[in-house]
Amino acid sequence: MKTKAGVAKALKDKGIPLPEEDTYDAMMHRLNTWEASLGFLFRRIKTRNFARQQLPAEIPMGAVVFVPASAFGRILMKKGVMFPLGRSHYNKDLHILIDVPKSETYSEPVAEKPKAKAKVAPKKKSSSKKKVSKNDGDNSANS
Secondary structure, X not given: OOOHHHHHHHHHHHOOOOOOOOOHHHHHHHHHHOOOOOEEEEEXXXXXXXXXXXXXXXXXXXXXXXXXXXXXXXXXHHHOXXXXXXXXXXXXXXXXXXXXXXXXXXXXXXXXXXXXXXOOOOOOOOOOOOXXXXXXXXXXXXX
């Protein structure tokens, strides 16, 4: 993708919501990590592994959490640190979003300026040699 508009169109075509952070990096991260618009819904529960859960502390117990369909979402499901509720589209009014952690950064490619064509210098005229004509038909010089 070459521009933010192109990335935004690709996200819209896949049905993935645009990130709140309106940067090329955030859009490319979401395009490369989210697999589909349907994500996993979880409810945070207290288990014996509660202290080892690597989740943000501000997520309250019992709140419905949306995790995008991705490798990260499948890892959370296998760990068992959250209770799966089903799959749904993301609704920012109902769900708390846990996005896929960033592992790389993306930078928007800079548009290359067209290179100015080199001015074509006129061809140098070669110094023409003056042709000396022979006077072969002129007999007046020998008289």
